[in-house]
Amino acid sequence: MAITLRKRTGASVTFEIITHPRRFPVKAIAVHTFGSPDGMGVIEPATPTPAVGEVLIQTDAIGVGGVDAVIRRGTVTGAGFGSGYTPGSEVAGMVTGVGDGVDQSWVGRRVWAFTGVGGGYAEQAIASVDNVVELPDGLPSVDAVALGSAAPVAHFALVHAHFIAGESVLVRGASGSIGIAAVELASRGGAGSIAVTTSSASRGELLRRFGATHVLDRDGNGDGPELFDVIIDVVAGAALPRFIERLAFNGRMVLVGVVAGYPPSDFGMTLLGAFQKSLTLSTFSLDTVPRVDRDRTRIELFDAAVRGDIHAVVQDVLPLDRAADAHRRMDDGTVFGRLVLRP
Known part of the structure; x- marks a missing residue:
């Protein structure tokens, strides 16, 4: 049964859970052929059932992330990415059912959830209760999926880089949700300067509103520092070695994405060639952050x-059945912030 919320007026705010017949059939998006967005289509899966430790969520908003596009292109392969794979790793919506071992009080709560490496592009999604947090009043579901993964990644990437106030920061690939969050958080943290790479002057001006002080093109050209103490890199790809060369003495680069694909296999030679600069290049995944710290942050x-104090930047909200259009825009590189799907 679908669940809606009705707000009552009075001395206190309460919510009444009202059940209605569920819409049939349930819809989801599957990748039938990896590569082009044309390989994606609508399917009608069986209603999912939460297992031990899991919750069932009636989705209200679904985040379209860079990793979704990377997987759909076939860049990442594995046993879990066969034909019929449903993309999507983060959703916001209402908990409508719980599996064994999960407190029934979760039912009726509005939550953000990480669904794993897939399963999010659906009207109903399953998530481990360990990957669910209740949303605060006043935060729309659309904003939640723009921030829920991106902002913690940006926060902990800066921590991973041992960033301190006064240092120069470059955010490579700053027009996406992780990049925008990194710019805002570095600015709040007192960065001495914040350079960004982006594809156009208009995007650069938007990024200045979030704290960027210098705007560079995708190749790193522009009016800005030559060297940086910290580089947060969402892009990777063939140009990665050129940006390693932009690190200052004791500089730290943290790689949080590969939206342009993997770097060349010999990129480590650039690090060795700058041996006397004591450079550090590391990867970062939220999987390495303890759950209690991740949830609290x-x-x-x-x-x-x-x-x-920080901002959810959503360029557009599209119906679920237009997921392929969202991915075409991701491939075109025209997205600023986050695209969101709604059932």
Whole structure:
């Protein structure tokens, strides 16, 4: 049964859960052929059932992430990415059912959830209760999926880089949701300067509103510092060695994405060639952050968004059945912030 919320008026705010017949059939998106977005299509899967430790979520908003496009292109392969794979790793919506071992009080709560390496592009999604946080009042579902993964990745990537106030920062690939969050958080953290790479002057001007002080093109050309203490890189790809060369003495680069594909196999020679600069290049994944720290930080960032201290940047909201259009825009490189799907 689908669940809606009705707000009552009075001395206190309460919510009444009202059940209605569920719409049939349930819809989801599957990748039938990896490569072009044309290989994606609508399917009608069986209603999912939460297993032990899991919750069932009626989705209200679904984030379209860079990793979704990377997987759909076939860049990442593995047993879990066969024909019929449903993309999507983060959703926001209402918990409508729980598996064994999960407190029934989750039912009726509005939540953000990480669904794993897939399963999010659906009207109903399953997530481990360990990957679910309740949303604060005042944070729309659309904003939640723009921030829920991106902002914690940006936060912990800066921590991973041992960033301190006064240092120069370059955010490579700053027009996506992770990049925008990294710019805002570095600015809030007192960065001495924040350079960004982006594809157009208009995007650069938008990024200045979030704290960027210098705008470079995708190749790193422009009016800005030559060297940086910290580089947060969402892009990787063939140009990665050129940006390693932009690190200052004791500079740290943290790789948080590969939206342009993997770097050349010999990129490590650039590090060795700068041996005397004591450079560091590392990867970062939220999987390495303890759950308690991850959840606490995500909740703090959601609360900051409600206060207006950080911002969810959503370029467009599309119906679920237009997921392929969203991926075409991702491939075109025309997205600023996040695209969101709604059932």
